[in-house]
Amino acid sequence: METNDKQNSTWWGSTVNKLKSALSRTKSTLVDPIVHDQITESNVSVKTPIIVDDDYLEDLEEKLIKADIGLNNAETLVADMRKISKSQNWTSNEVEDFLKSEFTSMLAHADKSELNIQNDRLNIILIVGVNGTGKTTSIGKLAWRFKQEGKKVLIAAGDTFRAAAETQLEIWSERAQVDIVRLADGADPGAVVFQAIGKARQEKYDVLIVDTAGRLHNKANLMAELKKIRSVIDKHASDAFLEALLVIDASIGQNGLQQAKVFAEFCPLTGVILTKLDGSSKGGIVFSIARDLKLPVKLIGLGEKMEDLRDFEPKLFVEALF
Numbered sequence: 001m002e003t004n005d006k007q008n009s010t011w012w013g014s015t016v017n018k019l020k021s022a023l024s025r026t027k028s029t030l031v032d033p034i035v036h037d038q039i040t041e042s043n044v045s046v047k048t049p050i051i052v053d054d055d056y057l058e059d060l061e062e063k064l065i066k067a068d069i070g071l072n073n074a075e076t077l078v079a080d081m082r083k084i085s086k087s088q089n090w091t092s093n094e095v096e097d098f099l100k101s102e103f104t105s106m107l108a109h110a111d112k113s114e115l116n117i118q119n120d121r122l123n124i125i126l127i128v129g130v131n132g133t134g135k136t137t138s139i140g141k142l143a144w145r146f147k148q149e150g151k152k153v154l155i156a157a158g159d160t161f162r163a164a165a166e167t168q169l170e171i172w173s174e175r176a177q178v179d180i181v182r183l184a185d186g187a188d189p190g191a192v193v194f195q196a197i198g199k200a201r202q203e204k205y206d207v208l209i210v211d212t213a214g215r216l217h218n219k220a221n222l223m224a225e226l227k228k229i230r231s232v233i234d235k236h237a238s239d240a241f242l243e244a245l246l247v248i249d250a251s252i253g254q255n256g257l258q259q260a261k262v263f264a265e266f267c268p269l270t271g272v273i274l275t276k277l278d279g280s281s282k283g284g285i286v287f288s289i290a291r292d293l294k295l296p297v298k299l300i301g302l303g304e305k306m307e308d309l310r311d312f313e314p315k316l317f318v319e320a321l322f
C-alpha cells in the first residue's frame with residue numbers, strides 16, 4: 001500500500017503516539033534498563049557516562065535475553081559493542097544510537113514487512129495460530145480496514161470447531177460491513193474454504209480472509225486439518241495471491257517461536273501478525289521473529305478496537321522504543 005494512502009486514512013493518523021503508548025512496557029524492559037539517565041536528589045536528570053567493560057557487557061547480554069530479543073541477537077549486539085569500544089566511556093546518547101542501529105539491522109533479517117495485496121486478482125489471507133492469540137479479532141480489524149480502502153471483502157468462517165466462533169466472526173463482519181461465508185457448526189473447514197473461494201471468484205471479491213480454529217501446535221490431528229485447508233487453497237485458487245499469516249501473542253515471548261516453527265511445517269507462512277503488544281513487556285520478540293524465524297512481522301495489534309491493527313513499520317517501531 002502506498003505511503004500516501006496510509007497517511008491519509010484515519011487509522012494511520014495517530015500511529016506514532018499509539019505505538020509509543022502501546023510499547024511503553026516493552027520499552028521499560030528492553031530499553032530503559034540499558035539507557036537510563038540518573039535522577040539526582042534535586043530531581044534533575046543527568047546523563048552519566050557508561051563504562052563499557054566486561055561487567056557491563058555481561059550484564060547487557062543478560063538484560064537483552066530477558067527482554068526476549070533472542071540469544072543470537074543478544075550475542076551479536078554485545079559482540080558488536082565489544083568490537084567498537086572496549087573499556088571506553090559512552091554517553092547514554094551514544095548507547096541509544098548504537099541500540100537503534102542494532103535493532104534496525106536485526107529487523108533486516110526478514111523480508112519486507114508490507115502486506116502484499118494485488119489489484120489484478122483475488123487475494124487470499126489465511127490466518128492461523130494457537131487458541132486465543134487474536135485471529136478472529138485481527139480478521140475483523142483487517143476486514144474493516146480493507147473496506148475503508150474501498151475493497152470488496154469476503155471472510156470465511158473456517159473455525160467450525162469451537163461453538164460460537166462463527167457467531168463471533170459474524171459480529172465482526174457486521175461491524176466491518178463485509179460479507180461472510182458460514183456453514184453449519186461442525187462443517188468441514190475445507191468445505192467452507194472451498195465454497196468461499198467459489199463465491200469470491202464468481203462475485204469478483206478483492207480479498208478473501210480465512211479464519212481457522214485455534215490449535216495447539218503439538219496436536220497432530222488439528223495440524224493435519226490445517227494442512228488440508230491449505231491444500232484446498234493451493235488446489236482451487238492457485239492463481240490467487242496468498243498471504244499465510246501466523247498470529248502470535250506478544251505476551252508469550254519466546255514460546256511464540258516454537259509455535260511458529262511447527263505451524264510452518266504444516267502450512268508455509270509468509271508473515272506474522274503480532275497481537276497484544278499493548279500491555280506486553282515482551283515486544284522484543286519482534287527482533288527474534290525476524291532473526292530466528294526469518295519471517296516478517298506484517299501487522300501489529302495495539303488494542304481491542306477496530307482501528308488497533310496497524311502495519312508494522314520497522315523504522316517507526318524502533319523509534320517508538322526510545
Ligand SMILES: Nc1nc2c(ncn2[C@@H]2O[C@H](COP(=O)(O)OP(=O)(O)OP(=O)(O)O)[C@@H](O)[C@H]2O)c(=O)[nH]1
Pocket residue numbers: 129130131132133134135136137138159162165212213214215247275276277278279300301302303304308
Ligand atoms: N489488548 C489486546 N487484546 C487483543 C488484541 N488482539 C486480540 N485481543 C483480544 O484477545 C482475545 C482473543 O481474541 P480472538 O480474536 O478471539 O482470538 P482467536 O485467536 O480467534 O481465538 P480462538 O478462536 O479461540 O483460537 C479477545 O478478547 C481479543 O479482544 C490486541 O492487539 N490487544
Ligand SMILES: [Mg+2]
Pocket residue numbers: 135136137159165212214
Ligand atoms: Mg477465533
